[in-house]
Each structure stands twice: as C-alpha cells, then as structure tokens.
Amino acid sequence: MPLNPQRTIAELKELRALTGDADGAQRVAWTDTWGTARAWFKDKLAGLPVEYETDEAGNVWVTLRGASDKTMLMGGHLDSVPNGGWLDGCLNVMGALEVLRRITEEGTPPVTVRLVDWADEEGARFGRSLFGSSAASNSMNPDELRDLKDKDGITLADALAKFGVNLDRAKEAHKQLHNAAAYLELHIEQGPVLESLNLPLGVVLGTFGVERHSIRFTGQAAHSGSTPMDKRKDALGGVSKLHLAIRDIAVRNRGVCTVGRVETKPGIVTSVVADALMTLDQRHLDAAALATMYREAQEASQRIAQEEKIEVAWSKLWDIHPILFHPDLIELCDQAIMETCGVSHRLPSGPLHDAAEVARAGVPTIMLFVQSLYGISHNKIEDTKEEHLALCVQALDKLATKTMDWILKP
Numbered sequence: 001m002p003l004n005p006q007r008t009i010a011e012l013k014e015l016r017a018l019t020g021d022a023d024g025a026q027r028v029a030w031t032d033t034w035g036t037a038r039a040w041f042k043d044k045l046a047g048l049p050v051e052y053e054t055d056e057a058g059n060v061w062v063t064l065r066g067a068s069d070k071t072m073l074m075g076g077h078l079d080s081v082p083n084g085g086w087l088d089g090c091l092n093v094m095g096a097l098e099v100l101r102r103i104t105e106e107g108t109p110p111v112t113v114r115l116v117d118w119a120d121e122e123g124a125r126f127g128r129s130l131f132g133s134s135a136a137s138n139s140m141n142p143d144e145l146r147d148l149k150d151k152d153g154i155t156l157a158d159a160l161a162k163f164g165v166n167l168d169r170a171k172e173a174h175k176q177l178h179n180a181a182a183y184l185e186l187h188i189e190q191g192p193v194l195e196s197l198n199l200p201l202g203v204v205l206g207t208f209g210v211e212r213h214s215i216r217f218t219g220q221a222a223h224s225g226s227t228p229m230d231k232r233k234d235a236l237g238g239v240s241k242l243h244l245a246i247r248d249i250a251v252r253n254r255g256v257c258t259v260g261r262v263e264t265k266p267g268i269v270t271s272v273v274a275d276a277l278m279t280l281d282q283r284h285l286d287a288a289a290l291a292t293m294y295r296e297a298q299e300a301s302q303r304i305a306q307e308e309k310i311e312v313a314w315s316k317l318w319d320i321h322p323i324l325f326h327p328d329l330i331e332l333c334d335q336a337i338m339e340t341c342g343v344s345h346r347l348p349s350g351p352l353h354d355a356a357e358v359a360r361a362g363v364p365t366i367m368l369f370v371q372s373l374y375g376i377s378h379n380k381i382e383d384t385k386e387e388h389l390a391l392c393v394q395a396l397d398k399l400a401t402k403t404m405d406w407i408l409k410p
C-alpha cells in the first residue's frame with residue numbers, strides 16, 4: 001500500500017478521542033492517559049516486521065532492520081501538556097509511522113529505520129522538558145532532577161518507577177544513538193510565521209540560543225506626596241526604560257527579547273519603588289547576534305541606572321547556545337518541500353524540541369514545520385488544515401527517501 005496521509009489524519013483523530021476531553025489533549029507524561037496513548041500506538045504496529053523496545057529513559061523505539069546498520073531516526077512525542085492540542089508531538093510520531101509503513105511495503109530498506117517516541121518532551125508535570133531526549137543525548141544531570149515533585153508532592157523518581165524507569169540508569173539510553181546517521185522530526189510550527197506567509201511547510205534551520213536573566217534595580221522608598229520628582233531614586237524607572245530599550249535591541253538585531261515578569265517593593269500605591277526586579281529572555285539563532293543583544297542590554301541598563309541615580313545588578317537564570325541543523329539535510333528538506341507543494345521557506349524554531357538534543361549529541365538533524373492555524377499551540381484550539389497535514393506527511397516521506405540515499409553516499 002502506498003503512503004496514505006489520510007490514515008495519519010484519521011489516527012490522530014482516533015488518538016484525540018481516546019486521550020482527550022472537552023478541554024483538549026490530556027496525555028501528560030508519566031500518567032495513565034499517557035500509558036493509554038502508548039498502548040494504542042503499540043497496537044498500531046501489529047503486523048509490521050519491526051522490533052519494539054522501551055529504553056532506560058522510557059523512550060519507545062520501533063526498529064525496521066535495513067541492509068545497513070547505519071540508521072535513520074524519525075521521532076516525536078506522544079505526551080502533551082494538560083489541556084493541550086491534538087497535533088503537538090503526536091503528528092510527528094504518527095506521520096513517521098505512516099512513512100515507516102510505506103518503507104516496509106517496499107521490502108528491506110537500504111538503511112535501518114527507527115521511529116522513536118521520546119518520553120516526557122513537555123515536562124508538564126515536573127517542569128523538566130526534553131527528559132527522554134536529554135537522557136539519550138547525555139546532557140541530562142539526574143541529580144538536578146532527583147528532588148522534583150509534581151503539584152501533589154509525588155517525586156519524579158516515584159512517577160518514573162511506575163513506568164519501570166530508574167532515574168539513575170536513564171542515561172544508558174545514550175546507546176540508542178549508536179549508528180544514528182540522521183534524525184528527522186516533523187512538527188507543527190506553533191507560531192504564526194508560515195500562516196502569515198500563506199505557506200504550508202517550512203525547513204527549520206535550528207533552535208534559538210537563549211540568554212535568560214533577572215535584573216534588579218535598587219533605588220529608595222520615599223513618600224509619594226512629599227518627594228519632588230527630581231529628588232527620587234525610582235527603581236521602577238529603571239525597569240520601564242530598560243523594557244523599552246530591550247524591545248529596540250531585539251528589533252535592531254532581528255532577534256526576540258521578552259520581559260515576562262516585573263516585581264516591585266514595597267509595592268504600595270503611596271511609595272516610590274525601592275526595589276524593582278525584571279526578567280529578561282533573549283533568543284537568537286546566531287550566537288554572535290545573541291551575544292550582541294546581551295551586551296547591548298547590559299550597557300543600556302548601566303546607562304539607565306546612571307540617569308535614574310539607582311543601582312543595577314544582573315543574575316543569570318539559564319542559557320543555551322543556538323543549535324543549528326545539518327546543512328545537507330536543510331537542502332534535502334527544502335527539495336522535499338518544493339517537490340511536495342512547489343514553495344519552501346526557511347525559518348528558525350523559537351521553542352526547543354527533542355531534535356535540539358539529538359543534534360547536540362552530534363547526529364545530523366533536521367526538522368520540518370507545518371503551518372499552525374492562528375499560530376497557537378499548547379491549547380485545545382491548536383489546529384492545522386487537513387490539506388496541510390496531508391502535505392507534511394508527503395514531504396516527510398520524500399525527505400526520508402532522500403535521507404536514506406544521503407546516508408549511504410560515500
């Protein structure tokens with residue numbers, strides 16, 4: 001039977017009916033509903049000449065042996081956020097399954113083909129995203145996760161144990177990447193770019209690097225009635241000016257910068273602000289441009305502190321380098337999209353994905369985005385036109401064929 005993208009759409013609806021409710025998808029990792037989704041997926045493999053295994057981190061691997069041990073991986077995640085959408089993560093898995101079926105029909109493939117369902121991509125229950133893929137890539141530090149608890153006080157270790165996963169052995173999943181010659185991941189865009197360009201599909205260049213900091217301005221509390229404007233040391237003045245400066249920095253450097261939280265003390269209506277804290281999240285695909293945005297924000301904060309006669313102090317919350325996908329696979333993905341719908345577009349990914357972890361582990365990696373309606377995800381209204389869903393499965397299929405040839409190229 002040839003590739004049948006309509007079957008993928010029907011199966012995604014089946015999964016939605018089985019594991020969602022009126023509020024959206026409920027396949028939160030390490031819960032019974034997630035287990036139901038995974039059992040349903042396993043049933044879909046019946047009759048295929050594949051091997052099925054779960055690794056030490058809880059990732060599920062489906063293997064079709066090929067003529068060569070060199071392996072092409074295709075992946076996604078069946079887990080969702082609570083009240084999530086019907087496509088995030090599971091489109092990747094079910095699209096890859098359809099491609100695997102098509103390859104199976106044609107006999108033994110030239111290379112080994114493996115489908116992976118990563119465990120706990122979303123981190124919805126314990127706040128740690130990319131659990132399974134970071135175990136496989138070796139970037140996970142189990143000691144940082146050991147004491148994580150969900151909102152009911154259940155520890156991550158106990159939740160994992162229910163699924164037969166031992167945190168201290170999770171990184172043994174790294175051996176699954178042995179022989180991996182390429183990793184392909186299809187995903188909904190989760191943003192508005194392709195929709196605004198009226199394009200169904202796009203090639204992902206890589207995932208943004210992130211600089212995440214908290215910035216504290218310190219001034220002096222003073223009575224709102226008795227303190228003249230020119231005698232104030234208003235810490236909130238620092239935040240206000242810096243917020244606007246940071247938006248200019250983002251636009252000038254073609255990145256994105258966000259101030260997501262502001263806290264003031266004493267935080268009462270009758271006092272000048274003595275202490276103002278803001279968070280800053282800066283993202284860019286280019287490491288040098290990200291460094292420039294960071295430096296410009298720091299310089300702006302120093303200048304503003306002087307103007308306002310207040311103090312400023314920075315502290316780092318988190319950072320990660322940009323992760324670039326493989327140039328050859330970017331070209332192949334572009335070709336696959338052109339052959340599928342005649343027009344392609346290259347764009348970065350703002351969110352991190354399992355693909356970033358696989359790329360970090362040194363496996364040539366590529367992602368393919370399909371348009372998201374309204375640019376919305378992690379929400380029950382998340383949607384993609386069915387004609388675009390069909391196109392993305394076709395493009396993934398073409399990309400898989402090209403990638404198998406590329407893997408065997410001398």
Ligand SMILES: [Zn+2]
Pocket residue numbers: 077088089121187
């Ligand atoms: Zn996802």
